Amino acid sequence: MGELKLVECEASDAPELLAGHNKAFTDPIWVEPFFEVLWPEKGERIKVAHKRFLEQWLGDKSSRYIKIVDADTGEIVASSLWRFYTEQFTEEEMNEDIVVDWHEDQETNEWASHLLNFVHKTRLARTKGAPCAVLDILSTRPDHHRRGAGSMMMKWGTEIADSHGWESFIEGSAMAMKLYESNGFVRVPQEILTIPVPDKWKDRPTIKYYWYERPAKKELPN
Numbered sequence: 001m002g003e004l005k006l007v008e009c010e011a012s013d014a015p016e017l018l019a020g021h022n023k024a025f026t027d028p029i030w031v032e033p034f035f036e037v038l039w040p041e042k043g044e045r046i047k048v049a050h051k052r053f054l055e056q057w058l059g060d061k062s063s064r065y066i067k068i069v070d071a072d073t074g075e076i077v078a079s080s081l082w083r084f085y086t087e088q089f090t091e092e093e094m095n096e097d098i099v100v101d102w103h104e105d106q107e108t109n110e111w112a113s114h115l116l117n118f119v120h121k122t123r124l125a126r127t128k129g130a131p132c133a134v135l136d137i138l139s140t141r142p143d144h145h146r147r148g149a150g151s152m153m154m155k156w157g158t159e160i161a162d163s164h165g166w167e168s169f170i171e172g173s174a175m176a177m178k179l180y181e182s183n184g185f186v187r188v189p190q191e192i193l194t195i196p197v198p199d200k201w202k203d204r205p206t207i208k209y210y211w212y213e214r215p216a217k218k219e220l221p222n
Helices: 011-025 033-038 043-058 091-095 106-127 149-164 177-182
Strands: 004-008 063-070 076-085 132-140 168-172 208-214
Touching (some): 033 106, 106 168, 106 208, 132 149, 149 168
Parallel strands (some): 132 168
Antiparallel strands (some): 004 063, 168 208
């Protein structure tokens, strides 16, 4: 294994980025059911997922995707998407709903829409749509854990937030708690949040997450 290098992603990285997230979040030890809500496409439909992945990433001016590359192999061993919101949200943006249409049946699309809108509106209730940094996704391939890739990506994002005096936020799981907290994030509240669903969806996977916050740096660099 070689030196790890952090660089920003290119559009051509999309298939490898999505494959890396899939390996990380479907690993039996680290399984994250919410990933399947976001990216259920498999087999022949994976090209559809690649197209949607690029549209969501490149179509959002707040998005910056970074990757950690092994210098010897050229392999992407970890990646993350940071969103840096530089302007106050408009009233229209604050009230916008997320519509899910990428699952194969309408009932699952409605369930996924319910989940995503709960997370989205809970975020906006806290941020008030003000300028801030949000870590949208971060993963390391299971065979490259404990090499420091996660810390490199956290340092990159929080330094940008600090340079602007922004608060930072994460909707994350327990498995990365140590990483987040070692980079200045705290759980607010301390308890895990469970997304409530109507009785008709009680047999579907229960989605839980922590809300992490990192305060703005009080003094901006010269």
